[in-house]
Amino acid sequence: xxxxRYSIPLLVxxxxxxxxVSASFAQNTPEAQAQHKxxxxxxxxxxxxxxxxxxxxxxxxxxxAGLGLFVHFGIASVHGxxxxxxxxxxxxxxxxxxxxxxxxxxxxxxxxxxxxxxxxWVKLAAEAGFQYIVFTTKHHDGYTMWPSRYGNxxxxxxxxxxxxxxxxxxxxxxxxxxxxxYYSPPDxxxxxxxxxxxxxxxxxxxTRHQPxxxxxxxxxxxxxxxxxxxxxxxxxxxTQYGHIDIMWFDGGQGEISNEEVRRLQPGIIINRRNGEIxxxxxxxxxxxTKKFKGWxxxxxxxxxxxxxxxxxxDRMATAGEVIENLVIMRSWGGNYLANxxxxxxxxxxxxxxxxxxxxxxxxxxxxxSVIDVQAGPFPEQSNQPVTIKNPQTLYAHAxxxxxxxxxxxxxxxxxxxxxxxxxxxxxxxxxxxDTLTISIPPALRSRLxxxxxxxxxxxxxxxxxxxxx
Numbered sequence: 001x002x003x004x005r006y007s008i009p010l011l012v013x014x015x016x017x018x019x020x021v022s023a024s025f026a027q028n029t030p031e032a033q034a035q036h037k038x039x040x041x042x043x044x045x046x047x048x049x050x051x052x053x054x055x056x057x058x059x060x061x062x063x064x065a066g067l068g069l070f071v072h073f074g075i076a077s078v079h080g081x082x083x084x085x086x087x088x089x090x091x092x093x094x095x096x097x098x099x100x101x102x103x104x105x106x107x108x109x110x111x112x113x114x115x116x117x118x119x120x121w122v123k124l125a126a127e128a129g130f131q132y133i134v135f136t137t138k139h140h141d142g143y144t145m146w147p148s149r150y151g152n153x154x155x156x157x158x159x160x161x162x163x164x165x166x167x168x169x170x171x172x173x174x175x176x177x178x179x180x181x182y183y184s185p186p187d188x189x190x191x192x193x194x195x196x197x198x199x200x201x202x203x204x205x206x207t208r209h210q211p212x213x214x215x216x217x218x219x220x221x222x223x224x225x226x227x228x229x230x231x232x233x234x235x236x237x238x239t240q241y242g243h244i245d246i247m248w249f250d251g252g253q254g255e256i257s258n259e260e261v262r263r264l265q266p267g268i269i270i271n272r273r274n275g276e277i278x279x280x281x282x283x284x285x286x287x288x289t290k291k292f293k294g295w296x297x298x299x300x301x302x303x304x305x306x307x308x309x310x311x312x313x314d315r316m317a318t319a320g321e322v323i324e325n326l327v328i329m330r331s332w333g334g335n336y337l338a339n340x341x342x343x344x345x346x347x348x349x350x351x352x353x354x355x356x357x358x359x360x361x362x363x364x365x366x367x368x369s370v371i372d373v374q375a376g377p378f379p380e381q382s383n384q385p386v387t388i389k390n391p392q393t394l395y396a397h398a399x400x401x402x403x404x405x406x407x408x409x410x411x412x413x414x415x416x417x418x419x420x421x422x423x424x425x426x427x428x429x430x431x432x433x434d435t436l437t438i439s440i441p442p443a444l445r446s447r448l449x450x451x452x453x454x455x456x457x458x459x460x461x462x463x464x465x466x467x468x469x
Contacts, residue, residue: 058267116346118171134180142189185252316351319358331385333375369395391459
């Protein structure tokens, strides 16, 4: 996974139009689409189509969660100027550093995440409002973050069998955060001699980025050995760590079926990048441009805001940017999965920790407007994102760049209370011809999203508001 930059479609205007809504199917950036093709993922595996939510009682938390944290960690962090796995490719179509595969894998001998302490950062993440965390157990580079009995590269060979997955899982359980495991079925370490490391395909490069005439033929049974290895590694992850909430595949061609995954973990949620129908739709690196049906998630690089793994120089997202993206996603009923790349020693980037602290303060007063809520009628009937708690409670969000009243059409009864959650102040509202207008005094505005909670004493929201996709 990779994206050239972090972009926020903050095209929310006070005229009631989000400019992205009329676009057709821009689910992922060109870079993400190119990588999905390399990983064998077609549009139906990485867009709107083909999702079927798990009906198991243990899976029903997902559409309520709102905010998740993606953690991309691995040996590429040692370099600081290449993305995880993708840095091995030469002549890519997007901006990224490059390192020949042999030198890339040599980073494993330098990598020592001695300060990797999930107990510390999972606690901060929970306070910041993250309801679930997805951790990279193995990326395309083949490095396993747990001491797997299968494969030849990972903590078993390089870190004296230190189980980074176990440390992560234990911390999540301690702080009651849902557990997600990212796993890549493509294994470039296993397939390295038989891959062309020139992304452009204009020439054939070996693992040293040296041009060669042609790739050697795979030995008999090579592909089946990889399939067996992948299936066994996934079985380890699903049987050695207790209850797992999400299995987040990134590629794959049926090495292990969803049916078997659910036999091992009946209440698990599975994404749809492994060649099978998953539980939710997704977009990568950018928010969806039209409303979706069913469960949905956008995964987005934030810390840094261009790559997935740690960078010494890339910009980092602010708390305000993440909150704004979260609010937009929740107004449509989806989840926002914000990514962080830990530093090579295991510490989280200071900019991420600062953002989480600011997010925690916002969550203390306004978190109820994005957690365990449903979509509202945005932008069809409101000029700012709205979410709904129940037939008597609606939340209206004023973005920092909106200086006009919030307008919501289709409401005929004035609320009994309109409260600015950050301060507790009553906010003036008026009803005129089935249109509710909310006017937040400029003196009460802040530089983050301001949230007004509207409450009626009796069920007063139109049925159409409660039946959003």
